[in-house]
Amino acid sequence: MTSPGFSLRYYSPAAPLRTWVSSYYVFEVGASHISDTLRAELPQVRFFFEGGGQFAYGSGDFVTVPPAALCGATTVAVRLMGHGPLRLLGAGLLPAGWAALVGAGASDFVNMVADLEDVAGLVARRTVERMAEARNHREIVAAADAFFLLLSMQAKPPPLWFTRAADEWLASSANPDVNELVSMTGMSARQIERLTHRVYGSSPKMLARKYRALQAAVRLGLNPDAGWEAAAAGAFYDQSHFIRDFKTFVGMTPSQFTAKDSPWLNRLTIAKRQTHLTMPKLNLVS
Numbered sequence: 001m002t003s004p005g006f007s008l009r010y011y012s013p014a015a016p017l018r019t020w021v022s023s024y025y026v027f028e029v030g031a032s033h034i035s036d037t038l039r040a041e042l043p044q045v046r047f048f049f050e051g052g053g054q055f056a057y058g059s060g061d062f063v064t065v066p067p068a069a070l071c072g073a074t075t076v077a078v079r080l081m082g083h084g085p086l087r088l089l090g091a092g093l094l095p096a097g098w099a100a101l102v103g104a105g106a107s108d109f110v111n112m113v114a115d116l117e118d119v120a121g122l123v124a125r126r127t128v129e130r131m132a133e134a135r136n137h138r139e140i141v142a143a144a145d146a147f148f149l150l151l152s153m154q155a156k157p158p159p160l161w162f163t164r165a166a167d168e169w170l171a172s173s174a175n176p177d178v179n180e181l182v183s184m185t186g187m188s189a190r191q192i193e194r195l196t197h198r199v200y201g202s203s204p205k206m207l208a209r210k211y212r213a214l215q216a217a218v219r220l221g222l223n224p225d226a227g228w229e230a231a232a233a234g235a236f237y238d239q240s241h242f243i244r245d246f247k248t249f250v251g252m253t254p255s256q257f258t259a260k261d262s263p264w265l266n267r268l269t270i271a272k273r274q275t276h277l278t279m280p281k282l283n284l285v286s
């Protein structure tokens with residue numbers, strides 16, 4: 001993205017929320033027209049407290065994003081068209097957070113956006129208003145904490161034993177193997193299939209493919225001079241396989257990703273500098 005007045009800042013949620021919410025980010029840009037590409041990612045809650053936008057999933061049509069938006073997990077890159085000045089707070093929902101705070105089957109929300117008011121009620125709208133009235137980022141983050149703390153009062157017990165194992169499986173291997181998850185959990189392949197659809201939104205094979213590509217993108221971004229083979233880490237059949245999956249989940253080719261003016265390298269640099277953050281492992285690759 002090339003836009004004037006660009007600012008991206010990450011924050012940790014309040015300590016009681018960190019099992020559910022991975023991190024916050026406050027995104028601000030002064031341009032009147034914004035175009036960006038979002039990689040496949042965890043579910044997100046986004047509060048657009050100034051300006052607005054539209055999303056297009058993969059090659060689909062653009063849909064308007066509500067001011068308080070519940071964005072399901074994505075298995076494709078997402079195009080963003082915004083009208084600004086644009087200011088928003090985004091919050092990544094960990095799989096355990098989705099199960100606890102939303103409760104609906106995650107697969108029903110994959111690659112789509114819904115109105116957060118339908119899940120949380122009028123408190124979602126009031127949170128947007130509080131953020132618009134905030135005088136600084138501290139007050140914006142406090143409004144997000146208040147929203148999620150209120151939501152957590154009605155949290156449903158999530159299968160933490162499973163999400164901890166599955167998160168570790170996805171974040172710790174360059175090429176997650178479904179058989180390893182079966183071994184780690186002692187569950188059958190069919191049981192794991194049902195549970196990952198309900199909590200993560202996709203099959204184990206799709207999750208493995210997605211996080212294999214996202215981890216490769218992080219490796220490439222951190223060391224672009226090492227080339228595609230180092231980023232691939234032996235997890236892809238060949239270069240064409242690497243490029244194809246990279247483009248599906250990141251939304252651009254590896255060469256576009258590492259171009260001098262690439263917004264992705266910019267964001268990785270910003271995240272690396274904010275060493276005060278405590279992020280779960282899964283968030284670091286999603």
